[in-house]
Amino acid sequence: MNDMLITAASNGWEDAVKNLLNKGVNVNWKDDQGRVALMFAAENGHFNIVSKLLNAGAIIDLKDNRGWTALMIAGWHGQLHVVRELLNHGADIHAKSNDIGSTTLMLSALRGHTSVVRELLDNGADINEKNDVGNTALKYVAERGDEAIIQELLDLGADIEAKNNDGRT
Numbered sequence: 545m546n547d548m549l550i551t552a553a554s555n556g557w558e559d560a561v562k563n564l565l566n567k568g569v570n571v572n573w574k575d576d577q578g579r580v581a582l583m584f585a586a587e588n589g590h591f592n593i594v595s596k597l598l599n600a601g602a603i604i605d606l607k608d609n610r611g612w613t614a615l616m617i618a619g620w621h622g623q624l625h626v627v628r629e630l631l632n633h634g635a636d637i638h639a640k641s642n643d644i645g646s647t648t649l650m651l652s653a654l655r656g657h658t659s660v661v662r663e664l665l666d667n668g669a670d671i672n673e674k675n676d677v678g679n680t681a682l683k684y685v686a687e688r689g690d691e692a693i694i695q696e697l698l699d700l701g702a703d704i705e706a707k708n709n710d711g712r713t
Contacts, residue, residue, distance in 0.1 A: 546573035553581035553597065556590045565600045572601070578608035586618040586626045594626050604635050611642025619648040619664065622657035631667050638670070645676035653681035653697065656690050665700055672703045 549569045552560035574580055582602040585593040605613050615635040618626040649669040652660040682702040685693045
């Protein structure tokens, strides 16, 4: 029955989520990839379900097998309203993935989600934070060539001279 909660959360079935929670399913049950219902709801932008899961005791900063949190997943998919909700509930804006230590800011910038990037920066994300290989959000955006978000990051104080771990800018 726990896997049914993930299916319902992923598909946006609010009534089913409510019924399953009322029946006592484990809100923090993980699938074989380490993902929980909150992550699926966040990925698909199901704001009301994210709120229900949080109110039912979903642990906001659980990580999946890649080390991604619900906030990272929402940011990667550009789900601005969900990002706001997770931040309002205290999601760790500085959490890093397991692979190379990417943050939600880096992931959102890489995907070109300017509104999410702004929201993260407004909530205290470090614009010049580096991942484990020394890259910043600006570095990833520059590789994509997204001029609008490059300019946005520069206007907000991104360090154009930041060097990665091998000494390159």
